[in-house]
Amino acid sequence: MNRPVTTLYVALFSLLLVPTSLLALGGLADYKQPDEPRVLDGSLAKSVERHYDEHFPLKQVGINLWAALEYLAFGEGRAGLVIGQDGWLYSDEEFDPVAGGQRQLRDNLELIRGVQQRLAQQDVHLLLAIVPAKSRLYPEHAGAHRPSALQRSLYPRFHRAVRDAGIAAPDLLGPLQAGKQQAPMFLRTDTHWTPQGAEVAARALSEVVRSAVPLRGEPQEFVTEPLETRAHQGDLTRFLPLGPLFEGLLPSADSLQLRQTHAVGDGGDALFAEADLPVALVGTSYSANPAWNFAGALRQHLQRDLANHAEEGGGPLVPMLKYLQSEELKNNPPQLVIWEFPERYLPMGNDLSEFDPQWLAALRGGEQRTLAAASR
Structure with missing residues (x-):
């Protein structure tokens, strides 16, 4: 991927990510801490992460928008997929070298x-x-x-x-x-x-x-x-x-x-x-x-x-x-x-x-x- 295309790719992602992330901060307002929050073993961080993920606004919209951008602009899907022609889809297991x-x-x-x-x-x-x-x-x-x-x-x-x-x-x-x-x-x-x-x-x-x-x-x-x-x-x-x-x-x-x-x-x-x-x-x-x-x-x-x-x-x-x-x-x-x-x-x-x-x-x-x- 050349530099201009990469720059456009990052910019589009940022435009999508920034507003939805700001909106997501509002979802933290109703977060309730566990009765016994523990920082050292990571349980508090996991609790916040789980709440954030469950209350992330426009989560599905973001997933759909990013998938549409990859599909339309670059002809790509998620890892595991090879997109062929005429509506044909293949597993990348049939194409990629295996470690x-x-x-x-x-x-x-x-x-x-x-x-x-x-x-x-x-x-x-x-x-x-x-x-x-x-x-x-x-x-x-x-x-x-x-x-x-x-x-x-x-x-x-x-x-x-x-x-x-x-x-x-x-x-x-x-x-x-x-x-x-x-x-x-x-x-x-x-x-x-x-x-x-x-x-x-x-x-x-x-x-x-x-x-x-x-x-x-x-x-x-x-x-x-x-x-x-x-x-x-x-x-x-x-x-x-x-x-x-x-x-x-x-x-x-x-x-x-x-x-x-x-x-x-x-x-x-x-x-x-x-x-x-x-x-x-x-x-x-x-x-x-x-x-x-x-x-x-x-x-x-x-x-x-x-x-x-x-x-x-x-x-x-x-x-x-x-x-x-x-x-x-x-x-x-x-x-x-x-x-x-x-x-x-x-x-x-x-x-x-x-x-x-x-x-x-x-x-x-x-x-x-x-x-x-x-x-x-």
């Missing part, structure tokens, strides 16, 4: 190999569903933004590493690229795929399963029915705090057609009552959120019911590690585990503090050299 990414990539690949070995000990097959990044599938809407070298190499490196380790991982990028000619595969304002994209991925995965793993039980017919179509403001719009004052500046909402899958002739709740399920699904919000109907699409194309152990908000590793320690896997293992794993999570660190460090070390210790070497 310690190479080391974390190797650590995560070691865990993936350890997961496969633990499942194999119980005669459970692992199928890895590597979800391509939105920016990989739709680079044409990213404008001048380009992923870092690490991000560009992630998808092929991921596939090469797991293939060399003997882990099945069908290519989902090709089917999704073909599918986007007929329907949107990802949402413009969201990090996630559409129900159509989830259905394309489910069909591709099911074709591999049918040729590799004869699932127990009789095939069961599932049908997917369209529900209402609704406007959907994606999760990435949270990084553009323009509402309510400038809500009209937000990219137009996505059109999301909800779907629901059920067994033919089933009464409803009985669909999930069967205990001996041949397939388990583990993963992230791509699988856990019913709005995308990924689990339902898998049921339809596999012609089998499944247990869904995916979780939102924790990445792909935490729900899998929980599943490895579950009583369900111990007492009633499935034939197949489908692990949905978005590629952007591979070089990212994970909070695994809830798991025993020795157990994690043992999990990584199996054949870690195979994947570590393949990842280079």
Whole structure:
């Protein structure tokens, strides 16, 4: 940013900040001190700060004004967002280099190999569903933004590493690229795929399963029915705090057609009552959120019911590690585990503090050299 633009940026901010700050001083007039104010441990300062924050006049207006200035003048949102063209928004996790990414990539690949070995000990097959990044599938809407070298190499490196380790991982990028000619595969304002994209991925995965793993039980017919179509403001719009004052500046909402899958002739709740399920699904919000109907699409194309152990908000590793320690896997293992794993999570660190460090070390210790070497 050159000097004149920087000067204008600071001046505009000051013009916005000074009057609202003066008004905020009036909010301190009704401040009541704690019964036992303590200065040395910072409790008094925290009390004043909390009161100031709660009674800051025009707080939302200030947030909206500043967000609108950044968006209109500089094409930027809050940290975490990349603003593309034509109303497309992306997560910066798909573009920015990751501190310690190479080391974390190797650590995560070691865990993936350890997961496969633990499942194999119980005669459970692992199928890895590597979800391509939105920016990989739709680079044409990213404008001048380009992923870092690490991000560009992630998808092929991921596939090469797991293939060399003997882990099945069908290519989902090709089917999704073909599918986007007929329907949107990802949402413009969201990090996630559409129900159509989830259905394309489910069909591709099911074709591999049918040729590799004869699932127990009789095939069961599932049908997917369209529900209402609704406007959907994606999760990435949270990084553009323009509402309510400038809500009209937000990219137009996505059109999301909800779907629901059920067994033919089933009464409803009985669909999930069967205990001996041949397939388990583990993963992230791509699988856990019913709005995308990924689990339902898998049921339809596999012609089998499944247990869904995916979780939102924790990445792909935490729900899998929980599943490895579950009583369900111990007492009633499935034939197949489908692990949905978005590629952007591979070089990212994970909070695994809830798991025993020795157990994690043992999990990584199996054949870690195979994947570590393949990842280079």
